[in-house]
Amino acid sequence: MAHSIPRISAQLWSVKEELQGNYLQTLCALSKAGFEGVEFAGEFGPFSQNPEGLRLHLDELNLSADSAHVKFEALNPFNLETIEFYRALGVKKLIIPWDEKASCPYRIIKFIEDLNELAEKLEAFEMCIGYHNHADEWKPYQNATYFDHIASRTSGKVILQQDVGWTLEAGQDPAAFFKRYPARSSTTHFKSPNNNASPIIGKDGINWETIYHSAIENGGAQWIVIEQEVYPYGMSPIESLIASRTCLDLLLSQRSGG
Numbered sequence: 001m002a003h004s005i006p007r008i009s010a011q012l013w014s015v016k017e018e019l020q021g022n023y024l025q026t027l028c029a030l031s032k033a034g035f036e037g038v039e040f041a042g043e044f045g046p047f048s049q050n051p052e053g054l055r056l057h058l059d060e061l062n063l064s065a066d067s068a069h070v071k072f073e074a075l076n077p078f079n080l081e082t083i084e085f086y087r088a089l090g091v092k093k094l095i096i097p098w099d100e101k102a103s104c105p106y107r108i109i110k111f112i113e114d115l116n117e118l119a120e121k122l123e124a125f126e127m128c129i130g131y132h133n134h135a136d137e138w139k140p141y142q143n144a145t146y147f148d149h150i151a152s153r154t155s156g157k158v159i160l161q162q163d164v165g166w167t168l169e170a171g172q173d174p175a176a177f178f179k180r181y182p183a184r185s186s187t188t189h190f191k192s193p194n195n196n197a198s199p200i201i202g203k204d205g206i207n208w209e210t211i212y213h214s215a216i217e218n219g220g221a222q223w224i225v226i227e228q229e230v231y232p233y234g235m236s237p238i239e240s241l242i243a244s245r246t247c248l249d250l251l252l253s254q255r256s257g258g
Contacts, residue, residue: 007224010241016041027063037063067093097132108146162215165227201251208252226248
């Protein structure tokens with residue numbers, strides 16, 4: 001079965017300081033660097049009250065906004081104002097970036113129920129809910145992990161946005177997770193572990209080819225979101241983010257003979 005090649009977007013949290021300095025210029029630089037989309041993380045610059053205007057600006061830059069990180073409290077109880085903002089922006093996937101209930105043995109069941117309920121309600125808006133892991137979700141829970149518990153007890157409508165960097169940092173196998181929960185990761189984060197010698201993807205000794213192909217073939221990845229949290233060698237955040245994108249492209253093209 002043939003799988004489509006996922007598109008590459010930038011997690012805007014990676015360049016939050018540059019966005020605060022010059023929002024439009026930063027988006028333009030990401031477009032020129034070859035990113036096909038952006039994933040929002042709460043920064044909208046001069047467009048905080050004008051999602052339609054921001055969507056038009058992204059269109060001019062040939063950038064898509066498939067997903068956004070949105071705090072659980074902004075969505076639950078069901079917040080129509082929040083939904084309409086992201087809908088006007090063109091965002092289809094609302095991803096909860098972290099929540100303490102997701103790794104709390106006394107609160108995780110209710111959290112899972114809320115995720116399933118949000119998934120049902122968002123369907124009417126042609127949108128999806130998802131959850132993004134950190135290291136805490138990989139802690140042991142009921143003979144597996146908290147993230148496995150979320151994955152196995154949420155509807156298939158709930159996206160599992162695996163953060164590969166945190167998965168590796170927790171000593172887990174990201175490719176194995178894609179295989180355990182097929183077609184649940186239409187968007188996934190590529191990031192080098194924060195404790196790695198080099199935080200630049202493709203220069204960190206990680207077997208990104210295997211992870212990449214598993215994300216597509218097993219996880220059903222439509223978007224690979226590159227995130228950068230460590231900026232080495234005196235590089236700026238945006239220089240580091242672009243370097244990870246460039247090195248990943250080079251690594252994959254070399255392995256494919258391109």
